[in-house]
Amino acid sequence: MNTDAALSILAALAHPTRLAALRLLIRHEPEGLSTGALVDASGLTQSTFSTHLAVLAKAGLVVSEKRGRQQIQRADLDALRGLMVYLAKDCCQGRAELCEPLLAELDCG
Template sequence: MNDEDALVCLAALSHPTRLAAFRLLVRAEPDGLSTGDLVAATQLGQSTFSTHLAVLVAAELVKPEKRGRQMIQRADIARLRAMMLFLAKDCCGGSPALCDGLIAELACC
């Protein structure tokens, strides 16, 4: 991931509705959630939510899948991982031992 990719991802997640929807999708992996379930969870109208979803898809944080008659939305965990690694790459001045707490906290969840 480069600076531009990271900025696109961070901008997509900078809205409360999009962040909440993405976090729901991360928790729903590997099955994902239907678009209807996401709309209901956000308590927004379909068209308003579709605008937010389009931003997440454009940032490649969400991958839509057609299953039968439903559209299932899934978090792109590889993209999330790449963004997290990009952000932590220069952590602690290149001294990995200083990041042990961060790694331990991620491992426990």
């Protein structure tokens, strides 16, 4: 990931509605959520939420797929992983033991 891509993702996440939507999608991986379910969860109108969804998609954080008559939105975990690696790449000047508390918090096991 380069700096421009990281900045695009961070800018997309710098809004409470978009951050909440991405976190909701992450919780629903790998099945994703319908656009209607996301709109309902946001409490916004369809048109207002669509603007936020477009920003997330443009940043590469959300992908859409058609399933039957529904549009299903999914978090692009590879993009999120790329951002996390980009941010932590130089963590602790190569001293891995200093990053262990961060990794322990991320442990999903």
